[in-house]
Amino acid sequence: MKFTAENDKERMKFVDFWSKYVMEHEDKEWSRQQNLVINSCLRSTKMTKEQFLSMKNEDKRQN
Amino acid sequence: MKFLSDMEIELDRELSDLDIFALDFIRILRKYTRYAVVSGYVAILLGRSRSSEDVDVIIEKMDFGKFSGLLAELKEKWFYCLNAENEREIFDYLKDKFGIRFARLNTAIPNMEVKFAKNRIDEVSLDKTIRVKLREDDILISNLELNIAFKEKILKSKKDLEDARHLRNISKGHLNLTAIKMYEKMLDEIYS
Numbered sequence: 001m002k003f004t005a006e007n008d009k010e011r012m013k014f015v016d017f018w019s020k021y022v023m024e025h026e027d028k029e030w031s032r033q034q035n036l037v038i039n040s041c042l043r044s045t046k047m048t049k050e051q052f053l054s055m056k057n058e059d060k061r062q063n
Numbered sequence: 064m065k066f067l068s069d070m071e072i073e074l075d076r077e078l079s080d081l082d083i084f085a086l087d088f089i090r091i092l093r094k095y096t097r098y099a100v101v102s103g104y105v106a107i108l109l110g111r112s113r114s115s116e117d118v119d120v121i122i123e124k125m126d127f128g129k130f131s132g133l134l135a136e137l138k139e140k141w142f143y144c145l146n147a148e149n150e151r152e153i154f155d156y157l158k159d160k161f162g163i164r165f166a167r168l169n170t171a172i173p174n175m176e177v178k179f180a181k182n183r184i185d186e187v188s189l190d191k192t193i194r195v196k197l198r199e200d201d202i203l204i205s206n207l208e209l210n211i212a213f214k215e216k217i218l219k220s221k222k223d224l225e226d227a228r229h230l231r232n233i234s235k236g237h238l239n240l241t242a243i244k245m246y247e248k249m250l251d252e253i254y255s
Contacts, residue, residue: 001169001170008221011225012228015111015232016066016232018110018111018229019232019233020232022109023064023232023233027064027074027076030076030110031076031077031078033112033119034079034080034107034111034112035077035080036081037070037112038080038081038107038114039080041114042080042081042114042116042172045172047171047172049166049172050146051171052171052174053145053146053164053226058161060158
């Protein structure tokens with residue numbers, strides 16, 4: 001429980017740190033770094049539509 | 064990032080793969096209907112340091128004929144619907160208030176999750192948009208106050224609370240705090 005609370009606090013601290021960085025730097029600068037996270041995440045995740053819809057619990061929905 | 068007014072933000076960012084995908088889709092979508100990008104991608108577009116496998120979009124309701132035209136152009140530009148193949152079936156998902164997802168052919172991620180506006184809050188999303196002016200094109204997002212209220216009041220996951228915090232931080236001095244309270248009240252009435 002203590003670990004989770006500490007972890008949440010650290011994550012929020014990073015959100016504050018990063019949003020300050022975004023505000024204080026040129027868009028090109030922060031977005032270049034942000035894109036490393038976004039692009040590597042998208043390029044490394046390979047899923048079929050069936051796997052994706054199942055992950056989202058949308059594979060068995062009925063009209 | 065420059066807040067030009069409460070309806071316009073200028074952003075000189077490098078485009079990510081997710082931005083390019085979203086822009087390609089939106090360039091087709093906006094020919095057929097009003098739209099507003101909502102939720103996680105709003106925070107990501109404005110700098111949040113995370114990725115997402117989907118981009119949520121609310122669109123105005125349209126009839127089957129118009130929707131069929133949209134589907135035809137999406138197909139022509141190499142998008143497909145993950146949920147169904149039959150046009151009528153896809154349209155019925157939307158009419159039944161489900162989201163439908165579109166990705167590039169032979170992929171599942173990233174995808175656009177499209178929903179018809181279904182209540183007063185969705186109508187506000189469509190009516191009160193912010194134009195994010197990128198060097199390459201514009202993207203309409205629902206206003207930040209509503210995004211923040213929705214994430215803090217309804218969604219409330221860690222990820223959503225962090226998104227809301229990021230949006231509050233980067234728009235400090237430009238946010239209408241009274242509007243956030245008003246949206247919280249509206250959300251309470253609709254979702255409780």
